[in-house]
Every structure is written in C-alpha cells, then in structure tokens.
Amino acid sequence: MRNASPLLGRFRRANELTPTGLGKLTGLGCAIARWEKFYLNPFPSGQQLAALAVVVGVEAERLQEMLPPPGVGMKLEPIRLCAACYAQLPCHKIEWQFKGMQGCDRHGLRLLSECPNCGARFKVPALWVNGWCQRCFLKFKEMAKYQKKLTQ
Template sequence: MALSSVLGVNANILMEMLPSHGMTMKPRQIRLCGACYAESPFHRIEWQFKVTQGCEHHHLSLLSECPNCGARFKVPALWVDGEVAEGDLGY
C-alpha cells in the first residue's frame, strides 16, 4: 500500500505488474528479443523470467549479449537513446 501511494498506482494494478508467486528471474543477465527491441525500444520484464525461453511474438531466442562483439547487455535503464553508453559495455 505504501508503494502504491508513493507511485500513484492502484495497489491491485501494482500487484498485477509483479511476477507471480514462485516466478524467478535471471539475475544480472539482461535478455531481450532483438526484433521486439528494434520495433519498440523498451525492455519487457517477461524477458527476464527464467521460464521464458524466447520471444512469443517473433519466435526468436532471447539475446543476452551483442551478436557482433559478444559484450553482455547492461541494464536498459543505463542505455542512452536505445544504445549502451560509450565506455559502458558489459559488466
């Protein structure tokens, strides 16, 4: 309830945004669908769930590193204009 009031989001809606009970995530490994990200550059939480093996929309495997240089992706919030900030590749 406290988080709901701080964020200004209804508590029920906030609860729906959280992973279901028992759902675990891939720690420190950012994964994404390159096709989804090219269409709309924002990160989707479902890509981080361990049970998510690929993109349900494009039927592609999720990427955890750059296919060109092999650097692991940083947290998307640290990206600048949809790209990793210069000098900030990998972990």
C-alpha cells in the same frame, strides 16, 4: 507484460533521484535498488507497493501486474532482450528474465543477452536511458537483425 524496473529508473531520472533517494522518499529503504536488479526475495508486499504507488503515481495494482507471478523462477543475470519486441514497444518485458524462457514466442527468435556488435552485457533495464548499447551505442531495435531463429 512490462516490468517495474524501467519504470523506477525513468521515474528516478526524471526526478533526479538515486535508488537510495527513492527508497528514502517512499520509506522502502534499499528495496528499490534490489527490485531494479530483479532481486525480489522477499517479494514486494501489498503495503510496499502501496507506498511506492503514492510516490510514483502508478496504482499499486498496476505495479503488481509488472512483477512476475509468484513462484516463477527468475534469471537475474544476464539481462535478456528481444530486440524485435523492443522495436515495437521500447520497454523491457519481465518474462524475458523467466528461467524457462529461451526465446520470444511472438517473433520466434532467441533472446539476446549481450550486444551482437561489441559483446557487452546489457545493463539492468532501469538504466536503459536511450535504448542502445552503453558501450557501442547500437540501438536495441537494430539488434533484431542479429537474433537467431529459435529452431537454430
């Protein structure tokens, strides 16, 4: 399940918009900045997603699919990553932020919450421009070799 935060970040960069600028364009105000950081309380309404869909060119139903299911607890910090998944499909998956999620069930690896090379915490996915650590530039996909097995 992909997540809407990186979509918003890519759209903003492509159109040279800030979160505030996109908020004004969509009529959603500061909601964009909150959503990019996984602050989903209050949860985006159908009307809000429809307004966003018109501007970003993605159907409201698809945007809804990028959000966590209602009632699922989210871990807002730290931002977590399965580098093995990212190597296969370079996008952040919303389930990596679920409170109960400790590892990737696809690869059997623990999620990373910081760069294994320099220890920097990951930025919010909306800011993942090049798919690498913003401090030391280690590529996310190369971090997979540092991930530990879930049983360890």
